[in-house]
Amino acid sequence: MSALFPFHGGLKTVRHKTESNTLPIEPGPLPRRLIVPLRQHMGNAAKPCVQAGDRVLKGQMIGQADGYISAAVHAPSSGVVAAVDLQPIPHPSGLADLCVTIETDGEDRWIERQPLDYRHLHPSDLRNALRNAGVVGLGGAVFPSAVKLNRGGHCERVDTLILNGAECEPWITCDDRIMRERAADIVAGLAIMAHLLEPREALIGIEEDKPEAVAAMTAACAGTGYEVRVVPTRYPSGSVKQLVFLLTGREIPDQGLPLDIGVQCFNVATAYTVQRAIAHGEPVIARVVTVTGHVQRPRNIDALLGTRFADLVAQCSGYRDGVERLIMGGPMMGFALHGDDVPVTKATNCILAASAGQLTPEQPVMPCIRCGACVDACPALLLPQQLYWFARAKEFDKARDHHLFGCIECGCCSYVCPSHIPLVQYYRYAKNEIWARDKEKEKAELARQRHQARQERLEREKQEREAKLRQKAPPRAAETVVEAADREG
Ligand code: SF4
Ligand code: SF4
Structure with missing residues (x-):
């Protein structure tokens, strides 16, 4: 058996695998x-x-x-x-x-x-x-x-x-x-x-x-x-x-x-x-899609792309009472859907119908108490509370310097935060702001380079025109008189 290299942090989560993995696809x-x-x-x-x-x-x-x-x-x-x-x-x-x-x-x-x-x-x-x-x-x-x-x-x-x-x-x-x-x-x-x-x-x-x-x-x-x-x-x-x-x-x-x-x-x-x-x-x-959570018969279905989520839920004999949220993907990195009238795509690995009991209950957000639990949980070895402060204060350069883009948005920090701060949302916001600003900067730089190139071209063309004119034009009368005087001494 070859050695493994355990990573820092991470979580032992409740698995909920047996709900859907006992039946064949x-x-x-x-x-x-x-x-x-x-x-x-x-x-x-x-x-x-x-x-x-x-x-x-x-x-x-x-x-x-x-x-x-x-x-x-x-x-x-x-x-x-x-x-x-x-x-x-x-x-x-x-x-x-x-x-x-x-x-x-x-x-x-x-x-x-x-x-x-x-x-x-x-x-x-x-x-x-x-x-x-x-x-x-x-x-x-x-x-x-x-x-x-x-x-x-x-x-x-x-x-x-x-x-x-x-x-x-x-x-x-x-x-x-x-x-x-x-x-x-x-x-x-x-x-x-x-x-x-x-x-x-x-x-x-x-x-x-x-x-x-x-x-x-x-x-x-x-x-x-x-x-x-x-x-x-x-x-x-x-x-x-x-x-x-x-x-x-x-x-x-x-x-x-x-x-x-x-x-x-x-x-x-x-x-x-x-x-x-x-x-x-x-x-x-x-693709194979796990349909699980608060449905009658959770299972894995080999679904044609384009099949509505609702049709897969129907194949699982429908929802059980009390579904609070429909999630595509898992509870940690997935996202909430607006409804089930959307098609399966290549990205649809799981449809999770979550009841209130299966979701982390909404809790009031409290101030950060600097407990460090998020640091212990972060598998990317980041300082999540520090990133949170920078994102909140819109100090995006500092967030970038503190390796914001090393964040894999796994949600471990939010999961363990006793103050229930939606930390990942702050990181996504900061990343989006930085991307938008970088794009703006790139656009401005491109516009500046284009303007400069145009100015240089216009100047070059002007000089070329003047040079051509100088070559073509006969000496002016005054110049001829001066040159003649010079010759006569
Ligand atoms: S876990 Fe929450 S409260 Fe504790 S340091 Fe991190 S952000 Fe602050
Ligand atoms: S979401 Fe980002 S900051 Fe939070 S634990 Fe995961 S990698 Fe670390």
């Missing part, structure tokens, strides 16, 4: 209508390549990647495009975004799928295939995987490739079930990633409260050289920074990337989609 419904957002990933939204009235097949591209940091979007089932317009999406703002609505025909008819042999593909063709299959990180960050699978100029080589199966947030169990049921495909996906990155070692980090997943993944790794490492059950061990440190002892710098220290990290569910995309020619059109 269930296929989701085939709804009459699927609403598929074109922005389901970090970076540019996909550009729609269908219009109302078009017939589409399951797996057909309906939005193409727009630029390097983008990913394609596909029809989750066959049918007719009813509209390409703004629809509500699962986002804390409750705002709408551009979506393709498909009236399904019930036939669920696939496009012709073309499996690829990755060993015979040029790396850039392989990455392109993943981009066109819409493969993005399914742990919640939804960053396009093709970008992460390009070492680029970042480092000589990737030393360690990590699959993240920690799933440390309470309530969420979709990765646990995927590892139990689809371990061979996950490991096959890892092999494709390893083919691109050529790491020295490949590790799979799984929290110790998932013994069945550990057993399944260990069996699937037999003979591959890939290694399953069991990490302590401690939130937030599934955060990339913490997992990388736990497994390697190496720290990712503030605002840096794992690649900066020769590491790359993917979620286990992402590895599964890599395998489906390459070995089966199936783009990402579905």
